[in-house]
Structures are given as structure tokens and as C-alpha cells.
Amino acid sequence: MAHDEIVDHHSALARNALSGERIAQLHAGETVLDLGSGDGIDVLLSARRVGPHGTVFGLDARPAMVELAQRNAEQAGVANAQFLHGTIEAIPLPGHTVDVVIANCVINLSDDKAAVPAEAFRVLRPGGRFGVSDVVTAQGLDEQARPRAEQRIGHAAGSLTVQEYRDLLVAAGFVAVTITLTADHGDGVHSAIVQAVKPAIGPGLEIRPMREGDAAEVLAIYQAGLDTGQASFETTAPIWEGFTASRLPHLRYVATDSDSGEVLGWVAASAVSSRPVYAGVVEHSIYVHPGCQAHGIGRALLGAFIAAAEDAGVWTIQSGVFPENAASLALHQGLGFRVVGTRERIGCHRGLWRDVLMIERRSTLTGV
Template sequence: MSENVEAVRADVVARYDELAQAAQAGRRLIDCGPQGYADGRFGASCYDDTTGLPEGAVRASMGCGDPVAVAGLRPGETVLDLGSGGGVDVLLSARRVGPTGTVYGLDASPKMIELAEANAAEAGADDVEFLHGCIEHIPLSDAGVDVVISNCVINLSADKPRVLSEAFRVLKPGGRLGVCDLIAEDGLDPAQRAEAEHLVGCPIGTLTEAEYRALLARAGFTTYTITRTHAATGGLHSAIIQAARPDAPPGILIRPMRETDAEQVLAVYQAGLDGGNASFETTAPTWEAFDAAKLPLHRHVAVDAVSGQVVGWVAVSAVSSRCVYAGVVEHSVYVHPDHGRRGVGLALLNALIQSTETEGIWTIQAGIFPENTASLRLHEKAGFRVVGTRHRIGCHHGRWRDVVFVERRSTVTGL
């Protein structure tokens, strides 16, 4: 980690240690211009109902929204609050998940941990645990959390891509992200933007909506929405950021394809080609050729949750450089023969459908040999339809072969 990130974190921790001590002394915390708290844009006034919560937890609230209200928490779920502060969102989450659920609060400030633990004890919350650590290195194992929440904290990190990647890592397949944060309008004058960020307590800098979306996609989230809630100041807005990790069958995780996966991805590719019914190709391409042909936001791999071995992948290529076809892609999906009948192929296709629809792609298409009945059934399950058959379209291993053309037209984008 760079020295700059460490230095920024040290400054943030020192600042929030001081704020925690102020809260312990009975003072209300204000981390930006007081008008924002007075008119309901920040702090406890963002919540609809704090009845029954310890006064100290409510007093210490410095968020810009109510992530618990948008996270859709259910009884029995495991929740992680990034930058839990005085614990108000942890305690609200504990109410939602009930006695069968678990809520973790993670904070880098030792004094905030002390404050939160005291508030939880006062509230009689036994199913919560506060962890001392930084949001760039979450001290929890992979795929163990149902929901990650955060309230106006990600903007305080000097390594926001790492924060979102860590949130993705700890989420279970199908897990959800529900965050309130401040975002900036595109095209703001840098000096005016910096001044606005200083006024609202975001000295590290905010993200624009486009930047947030790009980082969510890079982290591996396949669905994501950003909804502005109210203006803050100087071109900044409070926003709700919701995202989801793709679902997967037991023992499988779906994540973004990485360059370090190259050897395993191409091995799965070659194993499919060796079966004789996957493609007209007979030899997997080089990684350089593969990388150049596939769109970067829509490459997913299925990996064994224990070994990390790549057992399948899906990716797309543009069908044309003409702008009218910007929302049309051609896909390939391969599952290693040793891992068939586990639901891997369907999970990969569903992840692809989610990521392409989120980015406005309206049609996914492919050609499949009619002899590849398993692939045809798989695509039918994923919502593809048969458009028609192209007869004797190419010669493969010395014989002319037909290709069944399939496509999936989105019902949510490009209408």
C-alpha cells in the first residue's frame, strides 16, 4: 500500500478519534457545515426512526443517508457496516436481522470502536461485533457476508477501488451492497469541487457517478444503480449506491476475469474445443488475441470456492464498430468438462446478462452447432431464443456444418 494511502488513513483516524471523544463527552458531532445537519442532509435527521436507540449513538451519527432503509435486510442475515462510527447503523441493522442474524461494524478509529461498543451495551445488542481495521483490508473471510452497508465513509478512503473490491470479496454469491455516499457532478471546476468537498467533510475527494459505476464494475458487481437523494453543496449530492454480486451454485464463486487467470481460462477454452462441438476453432487463441477481442466489463470466471481453480468463463465481443450496433454483442461461454451439471454455465450466463443490461447492452447473440444440445438447452434456460439455422455455413474437421443462431433481447434496456 502506498505511503500516501497510509498517511491519509492516519489523518482520518486521528480526526475521528477526536470526534469520538467529543461524543463521549456528550457533545453532538458535526463533521461539516452545521447547516447540513440543520436541514436534514446529514446526521441523525437522515433517519426516519431512531426510537429506542441510545442517545450517544444518535448523537454521533455523521452520515448522509440511511443505508439500512435501502439495504433490504432480512432476518438471519449477516451484515457488515464499513466505517461504523458510533454504531447507529449497526444497531438499526441488528433490529432488522433479528436474533438469528449477525452484524459487524468495522472502523479504523479505536475511540470510535470504544464508543460503539458502549452504545451497543446500552442498547442490549448481543448479536453485534465491532472490528478494528480499515475498509481497504476487511478482516473477514471470503464470501461470508450477505449485505455490506456504509454511510458516507467510502469518500474518506484514498484507495476507493480497493474498498469496493474488498466489499465484493466478502459478499456471498448473490450478496448485496447498500451504500450512502457523496458524489460529484461531472465537469465541476477542480478548485470549486475541492472547496465543496472540504465544506462537507470529504477532504480525500468524491467520485462522480460515472467513476463510481466504473469501479463497481471493475470490482465484479454485475448490477448497480446510483440514485441521487438530495443536493449537498457546490455540485455535490448525497446518493444511494446499490449493487449485487452475481449468484452462483454451491462451491462456486463468480468474479471478474483477471490477467492472472489467462492460463486457466485458455485451458478451459481448449478443453471445450477438444470436444468437437464448441466452435469452428480448433485451437484456443493466445491471451493477447483473446484480450484484444473481448470487452473488458463483461468477462467473468467461475472459480472453485476452495481451490480458486477456474472452472468456466464467459465473455463478449462487439459485433460491429457501427454505433447502431453499440448494444449488440456476441458471447462465448465455456465450462470445463469435469465440472458439468453443476449449474456453472447458467450462473455465468446470468452474470453476463446482468452486467450487459446494467451497461445498456440490449442484445446478446451466438452461433451454436445443432449437435451441441446441452448448450442449446442451457441458452433456452437463460432466456435465449432460436432465430434460425444457417445451413452449411462453415467447414469443420473436413465436413460442412450448420449453426443455430440464438439471441437474447433484453426486456429492461434498449426498449
């Protein structure tokens, strides 16, 4: 295929952008999805990177673009590329089938921007990567500057601010979110590289944000943990309304069986204080289904939670652990928590006065 011909179809902004296949550092054998693939240039470049054992899907809402991309793939003799007609807000692929989602100058065009990361998260396998090039606007871009920039650049219509982009990715369940500004197009409009990861846990398992529909399973796992007598001074799990009211909505995750959807564990956090000085300090709880312990679920959940908390500006995560709960202590110490002290005989639990170890993890990335 004549590369120059394809590049001719690109807008000035798309030409300036770093292609998705370079951002995401593709490996041989991977399955890749290019959102809004246009004439297919990134799909063809990616197809070469993933090699004959990999597959690259291009998705575009315009049938003419799908046909053009198919013709380009045929002319280039690329056999491991497939072009799909559909929208990035309702991706026509099953869940957990893609290793990497890429996109170039597309997501800013969507009129339902929350749906795009949610769909990308759904189709990615655990551990999958999101690496896109997009257009973002500065926080609080004034209402006169925005239309000027949109008219000049032609791609910034309704683009997200860096914070809005980050919030949508975190709400979808992504962790390790980085947004790096690249070119400055003036009037507060920038190109940006946006990268994020779907938490990994192990074959057949995934981590996603907790939803209202998880209530019964989350509370059953909570109760099973309390029944061991080693998790908390509490003896009865609260009703959902009480649980949800006291936990931060953006810092709750569940681990699930990816086939059955069954919830196998959860982690959630509460604010410790309303004082601004403690805005980045939370207290967390983590519970794994008693039948699923020692499968790495706790470690994966806690790791994903720490990454999400740091993304959200949390600098200290704290909790209390009974000294007898050696598994929980080891889990936390393995992920950077330290024991800051022992509260001796602090509470009477089932007729026994018990100590509690206060543990905390101070971030080296946030609040430094």
C-alpha cells in the same frame, strides 16, 4: 442506549442519509458488515433486524470510534454486534463470510476507492448484497464548484461520479448495480443509494471477473470445449495474448470453486463492430469445464454476464450455436436468447459442412 446521543455525533449529511440497514433490507440470521461504522448506530439497528441468530460487524479505522461503538452496544444490551479496528480498503475478515455489506457516508472518504468494492466483493458470499448510502458528484463537476461543495458539506472530498462508482463496482465483479440519487446538496453534490449484488451460483461456487492469472485454466477449458467438436469451428484455443486482445476487458467472468479457487467455467465477449451504431452489440462465448456441466454453472455465468452487460450499456448479445449443441441452445433460450436464423452449411468442420444457428438476446432494460 439513548438514540439522540448517538445521532448527535452525526454530521448533517449522515443524519439525512437513509441508514444502510434499511437500504439492504436485512433478514433474520444474516451476517452484516458496516463499513466505517463510527459510533455504531447502523450496527445496532442492523443487529436488531438480523436477530439473535445473525451477526453484525462494525469496522472503523479510528480506535476511539471502535471503543465508543463498543460502549454503545454494551449500554444498549446488544450481544450480536462486534466492532473491528481496521480499514475498509483491507477488511480484516476472511472471504465469503458476509451476507450484506452496508455503509453510510464513508466510501467517499477513502483514498483508494477501487479497493473498497473489491474488498466488499471478497468478503461477501455469492448472492451477497451491497447496499450503501454515499455521496456522489455530478459528471464533470467544475473545478471551482467542487471545493465549494466539499467545504460546505465536509464529506464530498474526492467523491466519485455516478459513472465512476458504477464502473468500480462492475470491475470488482458486482452485477445489478443501481445508483439512485436522493438528496440534492447543491453544487452538483448528491446523496445516493448504491446497491449491487455478488453473482450467485450455488454452494461452494462463485463468479468473479476474469484475471490474467486465470489464463492457463481458461484456455484449458476452452480447448476442452473445442475438443468436443460441438462448441465452435475453431479447433485450437488461442494463446492468451490473442484471447485477451480480442475480448472486452470489462465483460469477462469466471466461475470458480470458492475453496480451491479452481476455474470451472468462463464467459467473455467481443465487440462486433467499431461503428457507433453497434456500440451496444457484443458477441459472447461461454465454456464450462467438461467435468462440471449440468451443475448450473453455465446458467449462473450467463445470467451474471447478461446483468453485467446490461449494466455496461449492451443492448444485444449475439452468438452462433451448432444445432447439435442442444444443451447450449436450451441454456441460452432459458435466459432470453432467440434463434434469429440458420446459416446453412456455412463452414466445413472436421470434413463436415455444418449449419450454425444465429442466436441473440435483445435487452428490455438497456437501449429502450
